[in-house]
Amino acid sequence: xxxxxxxxxxxxxxxxxxxxxxxxxxxxxxxxxxxxxxxxxxxxxxxxxxxxxxxxxxxxxxxxxxxxxxxxxxxxxxxxxxxxxxxxxxxxxxxxxxxxxxxxxxxxxxxxxxxxxxxxxxxxxxxxxxxxxxxxxxxxxxxxxxxxxxxxxxxxxxxxxxxxxxxxxxxxxxxxxxxxxxxxxxxxxxxxxxxxxxxxxxxxxxxxxxxxxxxxxxxxxxxxxxxxxxxxxxxxxxxxxxxxxxxxxxxxxxxxxxxxxxxxxxxxxxxxxxxxxxxxxxxxxxxxx
Numbered sequence: 001x002x003x004x005x006x007x008x009x010x011x012x013x014x015x016x017x018x019x020x021x022x023x024x025x026x027x028x029x030x031x032x033x034x035x036x037x038x039x040x041x042x043x044x045x046x047x048x049x050x051x052x053x054x055x056x057x058x059x060x061x062x063x064x065x066x067x068x069x070x071x072x073x074x075x076x077x078x079x080x081x082x083x084x085x086x087x088x089x090x091x092x093x094x095x096x097x098x099x100x101x102x103x104x105x106x107x108x109x110x111x112x113x114x115x116x117x118x119x120x121x122x123x124x125x126x127x128x129x130x131x132x133x134x135x136x137x138x139x140x141x142x143x144x145x146x147x148x149x150x151x152x153x154x155x156x157x158x159x160x161x162x163x164x165x166x167x168x169x170x171x172x173x174x175x176x177x178x179x180x181x182x183x184x185x186x187x188x189x190x191x192x193x194x195x196x197x198x199x200x201x202x203x204x205x206x207x208x209x210x211x212x213x214x215x216x217x218x219x220x221x222x223x224x225x226x227x228x229x230x231x232x233x234x235x236x237x238x239x240x241x242x243x244x245x246x247x248x249x250x251x252x253x254x255x256x257x258x259x260x261x262x263x264x265x266x267x268x269x270x271x272x273x274x275x276x277x278x279x280x281x282x283x284x285x286x287x288x289x
Contacts, residue, residue: 012039016046023049031056033273057179058227069226072129072245073098076121087117095129096120102138103146110141126153128232128245132173136161158250177251180228187211188224192244197250200244201234 024047028035031054040062044050054060057068073095090096090112099120103110112120123146127133137160140149152160161174184192194210195202207218222242225231230248236240 012043015044019047019050021047021049025051025053028052028054028056035060035062057176057229058183067227070234071232073124073131073134075124075129087114088110088177090117090121093124095124095127095134098131099124099134099138102135103141106138106142111142116146119150122150123153126150126157126246128247130173130245130247132176133161133247134175156250157247158254161247162250174251176187178228180230181248181252183228184224184230188221192225192230192252195244196249200246200249201241203239203241205239 031102035054037060040052040060044064055070059065074093075095075130076090076093083217091100099111100112108114123137124134127137128188137149137153140152140160144152149160161177161260181192191210195206204215204218204222207213207221211218212223213221224229225242226233229245231242231244
C-alpha cells in the first residue's frame with residue numbers, strides 16, 4: 001500500500017517476491033489518494049494472479065479496472081409515521097441496526113418501540129444510511145432525545161455532521177462530502193444547483209430538458225455524480241430516477257469551493273443553464289425525444 005500511494009519512490013521487490021505467482025487478493029479499504037497508475041500496472045503485470053480491491057472516493061482510472069458503486073446502508077423507504085411505526089420491521093434495516101448499536105453506547109436503556117420507531121426511521125432516512133453520519137448523530141444522544149435529534153436533522157442536518165465527543169470523526173465525514181463535491185466540474189455544479197433547488201430527485205429526461213444535451217451526454221453527467229457519491233439511484237418501478245443525498249444538499253447549501261475541473265469526455269465543460277431552467281420538484285416527467 002505504501003508503494004501504491006506514497007509520493008516518493010519505494011521498492012516493491014519484497015511484495016513482488018512474496019506474492020509471485022500465487023493467487024492473492026490485496027484489499028485497500030478507504031484509500032485516501034488515487035494509487036499511482038504506473039505502479040499499480042507493474043504490480044498487476046508482475047503478479048498475474050494478483051487482484052486488488054480498492055474502496056475510495058473515485059476510480060483509479062487504470063486499464064482493466066471494474067467500478068462498483070457502494071450503496072449506503074438500507075433505510076426505510078417512505079417518510080411518515082405510519083410507514084415506519086413497526087419496530088419489528090425496522091430492525092431488519094442495516095442503517096437502523098448500526099444506529100441502534102451506537103445509540104446504546106450512550107443510552108444503554110434505549111428501547112425501539114412504537115414510541116421511538118418513527119423518529120429512528122426518519123433519522124436514518126435523513127442521514128442517507130451513511131455509516132459515518134449515523135455514528136455522528138447517535139453521539140448527540142448524550143444530550144438529545146431521539147425526537148429532538150430528529151427535529152434538528154429536519155432543520156439543519158449539516159450542524160450534526162460533527163461528533164459531539166469525537167471531532168476527528170466528524171471532520172472526516174464532512175471532508176469526505178466536501179471532497180466529492182469539490183471534484184465536480186463547473187457544469188456539474190450548475191446541474192447540482194438546479195436539482196437541489198427542488199427535492200433532489202431527478203431523471204435523465206430532466207437533465208436533458210435542463211441542459212439541452214443528448215441522452216448519452218446526460219448519462220455521462222449523471223455517472224460523474226454517481227461516482228463522486230453525490231447522488232444515488234432511486235430504485236422505483238418505471239424510468240431511472242436519481243436522488244441527491246440529503247447530507248450532500250446540506251453541505252452544498254453551506255457553500256463548497258468550486259475549483260475549475262476538466263469536463264468528462266463528450267460533455268461540454270459549461271452547460272447552458274439559464275434563468276428559465278426548470279426547477280426539479282421530483283415529479284415524474286415524460287421522456288424527451
